[in-house]
Amino acid sequence: MTNKYLKYMLLTLPLGVMVSLSSCSTIQEILGGDGTENAGEAGKSGKQGKGKKHSRRDVLPQDRQQFIIDKAAKTYTPDELGRGIIKGDWAIEQVGNTSTENCEEMPYLKFDITLHRVYGNNGCNYISGDYEYAPADSTIRFTNFLSTMRECPEVGITDAEINAALDAVCRYSWELRDDSRYYLYLENEHRQVLLTLMHQNFDFLNGTWLVKAIDDQAVNIPDLRFVIDVAENKIHGNTGCNTLNGKLVSEMDAPNSISFQALTITDRVCPDMEFENDLIVALEDAATAKPISADKVLLINNHGTVVLELERVKDQ
Structure with a gap:
């Protein structure tokens, strides 16, 4: 040419x-x-x-x-x-x-x-x-x-x-x-x-996490936890009643910017489902993951509000 x-x-x-x-x-x-x-x-x-x-x-x-x-x-x-x-x-x-x-x-x-x-x-x-x-x-x-x-x-x-x-x-x-x-x-x-x-680098998100607070409201439900697999871009867990699955997507617009997408849950009905809907809404609202320590992570929305406080579940 x-x-x-x-x-x-x-x-x-x-x-x-x-x-x-x-x-x-x-x-x-x-x-x-x-x-x-x-x-x-x-x-x-x-x-x-x-x-x-x-x-x-x-x-x-x-x-x-x-x-x-x-x-x-x-x-x-x-x-x-x-x-x-x-x-x-x-x-x-x-x-x-x-x-x-x-x-x-x-x-x-x-x-x-x-x-x-x-x-x-x-x-x-x-x-x-x-x-x-x-x-x-x-x-x-x-x-x-x-x-x-x-x-x-x-x-x-x-x-x-x-x-x-x-x-x-x-x-x-x-x-x-x-x-x-x-x-x-x-x-x-x-x-x-x-x-x-x-x-x-989202390696700090790998592992099993216990939900300690949703929208600044303390949570004390041992089964309310999920696993994040960064390499597979997946989230899998328990809402305290139903099984949760979804995708973890890393975004480009800010440091530690993420989103949880395609979230699905099973349709069981349980006596205590107080936090299930709040958990799903908080995950969908999360825009940033902020590590506080090796065992604590905050998920924050676009307005700078903490929507989820997570604590790592250590191997027994």
């Missing part, structure tokens, strides 16, 4: 198509047609994705959890961070020194270490591509990026700014804060930080 043809595409394609021209990362293919059907064949110059076909699913993840194939990718350890491993879900918190909080949608990147694929959102459009990195010299590069073609507002941090930042990334560094928040800094060739990413 000639530079002249690339220049023509830049001038004629709708806003939202990602085209990379820098020395750090070069696009291999873009969406064909109006962006609603299959994408074209990936270019043949990149090592990753050579000869692959990219489908709309590659670009438009309706559920970002579907791309985590290796369960181990859902957890991240300080050891892996220290060895420079890049995997899992990362929220894009800053572009340069500017916060992304005013983006239309929260931008994020999801790294699939097994397939060497990266998926995400640039604040407006869904993007996907390949990535290669080398911990030995802290280098990283993105190739074969595709993007949806939604028209985006030009307010706050724009999708074009995030695209340009990703295009210029050549190096990376990392940092661990508060023993639970991992930060990844994507840098240009001069080691200037272009993107600041945060990874959520």
Whole structure:
């Protein structure tokens, strides 16, 4: 593809198509047609994705959890961070020194270490591509990026700014804060930080939890407990009467941001069901998990109100 043809595409394609021209990362293919059907064949110059076909699913993840194939990718350890491993879900918190909080949608990147694929959102459009990195010299590069073609507002941090930042990334560094928040800094060739990413570590939620309070009301029901499995993204427990099942979903918009979804319970009728409905409402209302200690966690709603106080049930 000639530079002249690339220049023509830049001038004629709708806003939202990602085209990379820098020395750090070069696009291999873009969406064909109006962006609603299959994408074209990936270019043949990149090592990753050579000869692959990219489908709309590659670009438009309706559920970002579907791309985590290796369960181990859902957890991240300080050891892996220290060895420079890049995997899992990362929220894009800053572009340069500017916060992304005013983006239309929260931008994020999801790294699939097994397939060497990266998926995400640039604040407006869904993007996907390949990535290669080398911990030995802290280098990283993105190739074969595709993007949806939604028209985006030009307010706050724009999708074009995030695209340009990703295009210029050549190096990376990392940092661990508060023993639970991992930060990844994507840098240009001069080691200037272009993107600041945060990874959520929810390992502190793993285990069996006894409900001690709902909406600040003390609870003393030994059977009112549930198990959270972070790797499986599941919650399973007992309401004091019925069996509870649901999904744990980690969100990108704030540290320790979560939600419990698809909650279902059995339909038994018991003499004492005082807290069952309150528990379900509190779980659905929870937006943040805050560890107070190794054995105590608070679930907090979007208004900063504690909706559930949990105490770890230790192995007997």
